[in-house]
Structures are given as structure tokens and as C-alpha cells.
Amino acid sequence: MSYQLLELSQSAAVAQTDIDYFEDHPLPSILGAKPWSSMRVNEGSNLAAYTKYEYFLKKPPSLMSNVQTFLNVVPANANPELMHKAFGVSAPCITSIHDVLSQLEEFSYVAIFPFYNHVDQILKCIRRMTALKKLFVKLCPEPESTVLDDEIKDAEGHFDINDPWNEMSVAYTLVAHTVRYLGIEGRLECLIVDDFKVEAVREAIVSTVSGVLVDPWLYDEHGGWNKGVIAVTANGDTSGTL
Known part of the structure; x- marks a missing residue:
């Protein structure tokens, strides 16, 4: 894919509200235009x-x-004055980004097959999403896709088939730890791993994620992990409930 995609959604109620414009105030960024x-x-x-x-150095x-790079240098509890001093005219935009992430x-x-160190950067950004309830992750091509075979053919031997799969494996370990973190420090309740559809890596992904997401996380056998509680029956048996 030659382009990257950013899609933003809002509730029906919020969609009915107007964006406020002021003559003495800069136009809001797309991230700060709506909650x-x-x-x-x-x-x-x-x-x-x-x-x-x-x-891997790319x-x-x-x-x-x-x-994440921008927000990483924002001082803790920075007030508008400090933000303006640090970022100048970009301060309102950076503040908007911070607010958006905390509300998602x-x-x-x-x-498709990102490097694990890049995924780590993305996950640091995701950890800022403390109101997050549902996380969807996809790191592999569709099962019927030929993109991997096409790239191997075009590379004419300058491609180690093991590299992208190894990166993906490590990446899912990092994903699982971030989900566990947000389940404790945030409101995360659900992880959906779309790569469950890829039979070749299904067992490895489930083993990796389930090894980190223990009680109270429950695996639904279809690529989803939900944060629930373990109910104890009268005879002492346990069963998962959401």
C-alpha cells in the first residue's frame, strides 16, 4: 500500500455538534476538532x-x-505556558493530540510485518490511551494474500523469509504486555488479534499472548481476549464470566 490510512470516528451525539471557530484562535487540527x-x-x-x-535500524x-516522539518530551503536568514555551505555535496541536489519545x-x-522496535514505539503511544476499552491488532497479511511471495520474488534472493515472522513474534509479546498494563492502569477490556485467521501462526500467537494475559483475562478461542472475572461455583470449580 502506497499510502497510510487514518480513520477517526465519533458517537452519533457528538457528530451533531458544531466545531467552534474564533477569529483570534487558530483553526483546530483534525485531531482536536472533535472528541x-x-x-x-x-x-x-x-x-x-x-x-x-x-x-531493523530503519x-x-x-x-x-x-x-509518541513529541509527547515523550512534554513535561509532566505541563501547563499552557510551559507548552507554549516548549513548542511555540505547535503547542495547541500537541495538546489536542494528548487529549485525543486519553479519550479514545x-x-x-x-x-504488515512491522519491525518489533517500531511496534514498541506504537505501543508506548497506545499506553497513553487510558480510556481505551478495545484494541484491535493486525500484523500479518490476509491468508489469501500473495504480498509476501511477491516481495520474495522481487527481492531476487535478498530476503530472509524468517525475518518478518520473527519480528511479528516478538511484537506480539510486546502487545500482550501493553494490554496487561492497560488492563491494570487503564480501562482496557478487550483485545482482538486479527491474525488469528492465519493458520500458520495461530498457535504461536495464542500461546504468546495467553502466556502474558492471565487471570482475569480470558481467551475466547477465536482470536479475542476479554478481561473478566473468574466465578467460583459451589463445588469449588471455576469458570470464566465477563
């Missing part, structure tokens, strides 16, 4: 980068990674 409740980011395929020497273009209830991240 968005859902965000979907599709960063496309990273496969071409695997043909490069020391590919930094793919990424909105979320750049957002659903987030979807799609990227």
Missing part, C-alpha cells in the same frame, strides 16, 4: 524494508511514532 472515540491506523506493508542491510514513516475508547492498529 473522537475511535481511531484506526493502517501503516501498510513494511516488507520492502526487509531487503535492506540491517533493516525508521518507517509513522504518524503514531511521531506523536477503541483503537485499531494495522501494519
Whole structure:
């Protein structure tokens, strides 16, 4: 995919409200224009980068990674005066981004075989989404896709087939730890792993994620993990309930 995709959604009630414009106030950024409740980011395929020497040192273009870089230097409890001093005219935009992330209830991240260190940057940004209730992750191409075979053919031997799969495996370990963190420090209740559809990696992904997401997280056998409680019956048996 030559382009990256950013999709923002809002509740029906919020959609009816107008955006306030003031003559003495700059136009709001798209992120700060509405109190968005859902965000979907599709960063496309990273496969071409695997043909490069020391590919893991490359930094793919990424909105979320750049957002994390900016927010990482924002002082704790920064007031408007400090923000303006640090970022000048960009301060309102950065403040809007921070507010948006803290209000999101659903987030979807799609990227085809991203490097695990890049996923780590994305997850640091996701950890700021303390109101998040549902996280959707997809790191592999569709089962019927030929994108991997096509890239191998185009690379003419300059491609180790193991590299993207190894990166994906480590990435899901990081995803699981972030989900566990947000289940404790935030409101996260649900993780959906779309790559459950890929039979070749299904067992490995389930094993990796379930190894981190223990009680009170429950696996639904279909690529979803839900935060619930363990109910104890009268005879001492336990069963998962949501």
C-alpha cells in the first residue's frame, strides 16, 4: 500500500455538534476538532524494508511514532505556558493530540510485518490511551494474500523469509504486555488479534499472548481476549464470566 490510512470516528451525539471557530484562535487540527472515540491506523506493508542491510535500524514513516516522539518530551503536568514555551505555535496541536489519545475508547492498529522496535514505539503511544476499552491488532497479511511471495520474488534472493515472522513474534509479546498494563492502569477490556485467521501462526500467537494475559483475562478461542472475572461455583470449580 502506497499510502497510510487514518480513520477517526465519533458517537452519533457528538457528530451533531458544531466545531467552534474564533477569529483570534487558530483553526483546530483534525485531531482536536472533535472528541473522537475511535481511531484506526493502517501503516501498510513494511516488507520492502526487509531487503535492506540491517533493516531493523530503519525508521518507517509513522504518524503514531511521531506523536509518541513529541509527547515523550512534554513535561509532566505541563501547563499552557510551559507548552507554549516548549513548542511555540505547535503547542495547541500537541495538546489536542494528548487529549485525543486519553479519550479514545477503541483503537485499531494495522501494519504488515512491522519491525518489533517500531511496534514498541506504537505501543508506548497506545499506553497513553487510558480510556481505551478495545484494541484491535493486525500484523500479518490476509491468508489469501500473495504480498509476501511477491516481495520474495522481487527481492531476487535478498530476503530472509524468517525475518518478518520473527519480528511479528516478538511484537506480539510486546502487545500482550501493553494490554496487561492497560488492563491494570487503564480501562482496557478487550483485545482482538486479527491474525488469528492465519493458520500458520495461530498457535504461536495464542500461546504468546495467553502466556502474558492471565487471570482475569480470558481467551475466547477465536482470536479475542476479554478481561473478566473468574466465578467460583459451589463445588469449588471455576469458570470464566465477563
